[in-house]
Every structure is written in C-alpha cells, then in structure tokens.
Amino acid sequence: MKKIFLSIILTLTMQMHIAFAQSKDPVVENIVKEATENSQLEKLAHELMDVIGPRLVGSPQMMQAHEWAVAKYKGWNITAKNEKWGEWRGWERGVSHIDMIAPRVRSLEGMQLAWSPGTAGKTITADVIILPDLADSIAFQKWLPSVKGKFVMISMNQPTGRPDYNWQEFATKESFEKMKKERDTQTEAWTNRMKKTGYSATRTLPPALEKAGAAGVVMSYWSKGFGANKIFGANTKTIPTVDISLEDYGLLYRLAESGHTPKISVRADAKETGISQTFNTIGEIKGTEKPDEYVILSAHFDSWDGGSGATDNGTGTIVMMEAMRILKKVYPNPKRTILVGHWGSEEQGLNGSRAFVEDHPEIIQNIQAVFNQDNGTGRVVNLSGQGFLNSYDYLGRWLTKVPDAIKTPIETRFPGAPGGGGSDFASFVAAGAPAFSLSSLNWSYGTYTWHTNRDTYDKIVFDDVRSNAILAAIMAYQASEDPMKTSREKSILPVNATGKPTAWPEQRKPTRKGGLD
Structure with a gap:
C-alpha cells in the first residue's frame, strides 16, 4: 500500500512538473x-x-x-x-547668465523660458521691481510706463522653500499649520493683485510689460520641491523672460520690497531658426x-x-x-x-x-x-x-x-x-x-x-x-x-452632472503649425 501511495505521489509530482514546463514560454x-x-x-x-x-x-x-x-x-x-x-x-536655447550686481554680487540660478527672445549677444543690466498691488486695472495702466528699462518680477514670493513633507517631518504641528495658513492668505492676496491688473499672469501680462518698455520679465514657477522649478514657454517677442529659482527669486524680492533696489545683469543667448x-x-x-x-x-x-x-x-x-x-x-x-x-x-x-x-x-x-x-x-x-x-x-x-x-x-x-x-x-x-x-x-x-x-x-x-x-x-x-482580434466594444459610461451619460472623448485635430503666428 505504501509503495502504491508513493507511486501516486511521484506520478502527480511528475505531471505537475510537466504541466509547469509546458506553461513556460521560451x-x-x-x-x-x-x-x-x-x-x-x-x-x-x-x-x-x-x-x-x-x-x-x-x-x-x-x-x-x-x-x-x-x-x-x-x-x-x-x-x-x-x-x-x-x-x-x-528656436535653439543658448547659455543663460543671470547675476545680481547690487546691492551685492551673487550669481543666480535661473534660465530663460523656451522660445524666449535672446539678448542678441549682449548683457542687459537693470533694476528689478515688483509688480505692485494697485486698486484696479485703471491704476495699473497709469503705473505701466514706470516699467521702462526695468526687470519686472511677476511671481509671488513663496514664504518657504521647504516642501510640505519636510515641514511634516520636522516642524511642530502648530508651526506647520501656521505656515500653511499664511501661505494660503498670501496666495489669495497675490491672485487678487494679479486680477486687478486686468491681465493673465503668463499669457497677457508679459506682452503688456514688453509693450511698455520693460527690460525683461522675471518669474519663478516653483514646483514645490527643493530646487525644482517648472520651465515652460515665453510669451514675449522682443525682451527676455527668465525663470529664477525660488531661493534667488526670494532674495531679489525681499531686497526690492525693503527698498534696497536689486540690480541684475542678464545675458540670454537664443537663436531663432526659422x-x-x-x-x-x-x-x-x-x-x-x-x-x-x-x-x-x-x-x-x-x-x-x-x-x-x-x-x-x-x-x-x-x-x-x-x-x-x-x-x-x-x-x-x-x-x-x-x-x-x-x-x-x-x-x-x-x-x-x-x-x-x-x-x-x-x-x-x-x-x-x-x-x-x-x-x-x-x-x-x-x-x-x-x-x-x-x-x-x-x-x-x-x-x-x-x-x-x-x-x-x-x-x-x-x-x-x-x-x-x-x-x-x-x-x-x-x-x-x-x-x-x-x-x-x-x-x-x-x-x-x-x-x-x-x-x-x-x-x-x-x-x-x-x-x-x-x-x-x-x-x-x-x-x-493572440488568435482573437481585440474587442472595441465600449462600456456605458456613468451619468454626468446633467444626468446624461458621459460622452466618449472626441477625436481632436492636431496643431500642425505651431508658434508661427
């Protein structure tokens, strides 16, 4: 009986090995x-x-x-x-050199945005000013001529360069909550400041500053991590648009805000290639x-x-x-x-x-x-x-x-x-x-x-x-x-806010001529 039992076990084991070997795909x-x-x-x-x-x-x-x-x-x-x-x-990117030369000297971390106009092989030196908080768009239009020959900062100065996970790890709960509340208040205030200009922050404001004679546009699109900024495209056609790291942008902002009038020099090489x-x-x-x-x-x-x-x-x-x-x-x-x-x-x-x-x-x-x-x-x-x-x-x-x-x-x-x-x-x-x-x-x-x-x-x-x-x-x-052709049958999508079934995404045409207007 024992021999029969062992024989059955061995047979089953062999069958399992054979099945496993057959399931393997070379x-x-x-x-x-x-x-x-x-x-x-x-x-x-x-x-x-x-x-x-x-x-x-x-x-x-x-x-x-x-x-x-x-x-x-x-x-x-x-x-x-x-x-x-x-x-x-x-368009081809060249070298970006951005330096603060007053009230002291410091090389700044930053670069021109994609498709930004270059500085024609020259270095532009000018004072840096902050976009002001004015009453309304009429007041902003009256202020606009004062940007002539200056670099204009158009981003909010972040209250901290530490990402939230770093605060959560080291700060007291009270300190973290206080920072977030202050940041929310500051963000809302800056959003309102921007709205009162009558322009959108990245689309229409830079061209308006350009038309008014600004030397360049300075921004900082912080990505909420140590040293990380998002770099997208410029909307100016004759003056450079540069992004500066949160750390260095904050330095310029605080100096300008305290009346110490920072001055920067910018050389941004770029080539239009037709x-x-x-x-x-x-x-x-x-x-x-x-x-x-x-x-x-x-x-x-x-x-x-x-x-x-x-x-x-x-x-x-x-x-x-x-x-x-x-x-x-x-x-x-x-x-x-x-x-x-x-x-x-x-x-x-x-x-x-x-x-x-x-x-x-x-x-x-x-x-x-x-x-x-x-x-x-x-x-x-x-x-x-x-x-x-x-x-x-x-x-x-x-x-x-x-x-x-x-x-x-x-x-x-x-x-x-x-x-x-x-x-x-x-x-x-x-x-x-x-x-x-x-x-x-x-x-x-x-x-x-x-x-x-x-x-x-x-x-x-x-x-x-x-x-x-x-x-x-x-x-x-x-x-x-696979011997079978895949099915394209679509599921019935859930109803939307109007009570109707959600529509399948529509095929959209590509943009075949970009940036040529």
Whole structure:
C-alpha cells in the first residue's frame, strides 16, 4: 500500500512538473534573459539625455533625436523612418547668465523660458521691481510706463522653500499649520493683485510689460520641491523672460520690497531658426500572418527643455526602444505587425500622435492594442481598461505571461474610463482604438521632474525602467500572438452632472503649425 501511495505521489509530482514546463514560454523567458543580461538602457539614456539633451519641438535637438532613433533602429535591423506631420517655430536655447550686481554680487540660478527672445549677444543690466498691488486695472495702466528699462518680477514670493513633507517631518504641528495658513492668505492676496491688473499672469501680462518698455520679465514657477522649478514657454517677442529659482527669486524680492533696489545683469543667448519641420519616428517589425493588424508601442519623444527630458519622456522612449530591440532579437517574425511610435509635440497637445491617428485610418481601424508609457521613471503599477468593455479579457490573459515580480504590483481597473488627454494613448482611445497607459510609480514625479529643471539623467531608476521594458515587450508579444482580434466594444459610461451619460472623448485635430503666428 505504501509503495502504491508513493507511486501516486511521484506520478502527480511528475505531471505537475510537466504541466509547469509546458506553461513556460521560451519567448517570454528569452525576453527576460535579453533584458537582464544584455540591457542597452543605460547606453540609450546616455546618448539621448546627455549627448542630445532636451527635445523641445522645433529645436535642432529634436531633429537630432529623430535621426538618432532611426539610426539606432536600423542598427538593430528594424525598419524605421521619420514621418512629417507639421511645422513649428524653430528656436535653439543658448547659455543663460543671470547675476545680481547690487546691492551685492551673487550669481543666480535661473534660465530663460523656451522660445524666449535672446539678448542678441549682449548683457542687459537693470533694476528689478515688483509688480505692485494697485486698486484696479485703471491704476495699473497709469503705473505701466514706470516699467521702462526695468526687470519686472511677476511671481509671488513663496514664504518657504521647504516642501510640505519636510515641514511634516520636522516642524511642530502648530508651526506647520501656521505656515500653511499664511501661505494660503498670501496666495489669495497675490491672485487678487494679479486680477486687478486686468491681465493673465503668463499669457497677457508679459506682452503688456514688453509693450511698455520693460527690460525683461522675471518669474519663478516653483514646483514645490527643493530646487525644482517648472520651465515652460515665453510669451514675449522682443525682451527676455527668465525663470529664477525660488531661493534667488526670494532674495531679489525681499531686497526690492525693503527698498534696497536689486540690480541684475542678464545675458540670454537664443537663436531663432526659422520654420522647422516636425516628425514622428516610426519603427516596424512586419507581421507574418496578419501584417495588416497592428500592435503599437508608444511614447512621446519631445520634452520641455529646463532639464534634459529624462523622465518626461526619455524613460518612456528608451523603454519602447529597448522593447523593440529585444523583440526583434527573440521574436523576429511576429504574427501581427509591431510598430513603435515616438511622437512629436505631445507637450503642446498630443499633436504628433493626433496627426498619426488622423493620417493613418487604415492602421487605426486594425489596431490590436496600443501600449503607451509616459509618466516618469517608476515601474508600472496601474493599468486601466480605458472604458473598453472586454479589455479585462485580453489584457488579463496577456498579463498572465508576465513574471510575478513585474505583474503583482500592477493594479488593474476594468473596464475603467476612457482617458481624454494626459498622454498619447488618448489620441487612439478617442478614435475608438484599444490603447492603454502603462502608468508608473510616482517617484515624486509631479514635484521634482515633471517639466522641471531637475528632469535629468540622475533621476532615472534603471531597475524600474528595465522592468517596464520587459513588460512592454511581453505585452506586445502576447497581443501579436493572440488568435482573437481585440474587442472595441465600449462600456456605458456613468451619468454626468446633467444626468446624461458621459460622452466618449472626441477625436481632436492636431496643431500642425505651431508658434508661427
């Protein structure tokens, strides 16, 4: 009896081992092996972020990045091209030098905003004044001539340069609450001060100061973290607009407020380069059985240029490049065509991906799935069905092939709600194509690297990025192999405030001529 029992146990054990061995997928194993033992991520990150740098739409660096990506793909025997979709104002950033020269000397941390006029190779020296708190727009118009020949500060002086988490860790509860109350009061007062000018803070006020003869516009868009400022675009056409770090902006503000009249010198080199062509970089591994059905790996290629565009969206870019490299090596003959799209001008309104959707209806109607990665360096922890009713079925099946260490932290939401914006997946969702955001762990992204001067190579967490490359490659492989075409049936969305069902996002046209008015 004992021998029979042992025999049964051995038989069951062998059957379990056989079943486990059969469940293993050699392609998945080779994806993991290649990503782990032969990763190209660090090299790609260095070449893109350190050598080429930030990729502002219309800049020479953006074009350099497109050409670099095509060359990389061709070196991996992947067909790739740059596909034109529009035109943009060409502009190239130069060196920014900002120094306080009175009442004492100090070099200041700051830079001109994107598309800011330069100073024509000269250094502009002038007093700094604060936007005053006046009674109304009539009083402001009377004050405007006094800005002639001066730098005008248009941002609120923050009461603290310490982020809230630092206060929570070290301050007394009473001190923290007092600071927040004072900050709220100050913020409300500054908002009212701005309203009384009759202008909007960043759109219409700088041109009004420019017209009145100001030497330049000085601002500070603090990102609520140590040393982090957000760097966006200028709205002046002849005078420089510069952003100065919270610490140094506060210094100038306090000196001006106390009557010590700070004086700064600014040299901001910038070059207008005419009308620039704008592109998407498209790579392709042709399908063998269903070449006219498509799996798309997606990431925007452009960035703001306060840092080097590392986590927005250099990391998403190299994730998809690495996934394509690995797939070409271990899965060179997919059933469906696998495309990669590196989109231009996402930051100005998803323009590159919207143009692709508009220009390629034959691809859009035959998409199996789009996987987009954008928001930072962290490992993927969220995956929503984007409102597609049956997305739980195919996404769930594909995820079963992903290693547990990568799959387990991912929180899924099915069917979820369709994204109307935020990143390029939304361009495809609006057209009814099943497109999904591989959403990342925070890593203080919104505070420290999203559109800031601190979005640089050193913030990349390569273990997380490697995990994402493995995930993207496996999901693309599974989507390609699936014998079933994915369902596009949409869920019924919840009612809105008017009591009517929420509408599915509408497909929107891209801006194909930017900054040229």
